[in-house]
Amino acid sequence: MIRCRTLETPLQVEFSSGEHTGVCDATPDKGGQGQGFRPHELLEAALGSCTSMIITMYAKNHGIALTGVGVSVTLDRSEPGITAFDCAITLSGDLTDEERQRLLRAARACPVRKTLSAKLIFREKGEVG
Structure with missing residues (x-):
């Protein structure tokens, strides 16, 4: 919480x-x-951080020689009714093309991405003490 x-x-x-x-x-x-x-920057940070973590965990669990991950996230709300997260991922290390593709696919398993992709509802709980 x-x-x-x-x-x-x-x-x-x-x-x-x-x-x-x-x-x-x-x-x-x-x-x-x-x-x-800014509040929207926190959303961008949550997605970028989670993406970095999931890629790093995947690489470790699969013996991939990843030495670093960079993720840039921009929230685009320029089109009414649509929220887009533009993500750019940079992978460092002695990686094959296949390993890079596997790591980029693993990024899609990011729990924050899944949360933001799901139907959202907001429950008002009233005042908290």
Whole structure:
């Protein structure tokens, strides 16, 4: 569970898992200070991080000589009613073309990608204490 609470600086929000903490903020043109991640950047980070992790785990489990993964994610909401995540993956290591293809296929198994691809519903729980 992530808990969020507003901070004194307008539009800044602290989020915490109980173990780790971060700050979310709006850009100055939206009334924030730009001193933290924007909410949509957190979605991009979740997808990119999970993709990197799943590729790394797959490589380790299959003895593939992967030395690094880079993932860039951009959220595109320019078309009404459509949300697109544009992902670019860079793989490092002495990899064959077949291994690269296997790793890119493994990326599709990312649990965050599966979550974002599923039908979403939002349940309002009222005030939390």
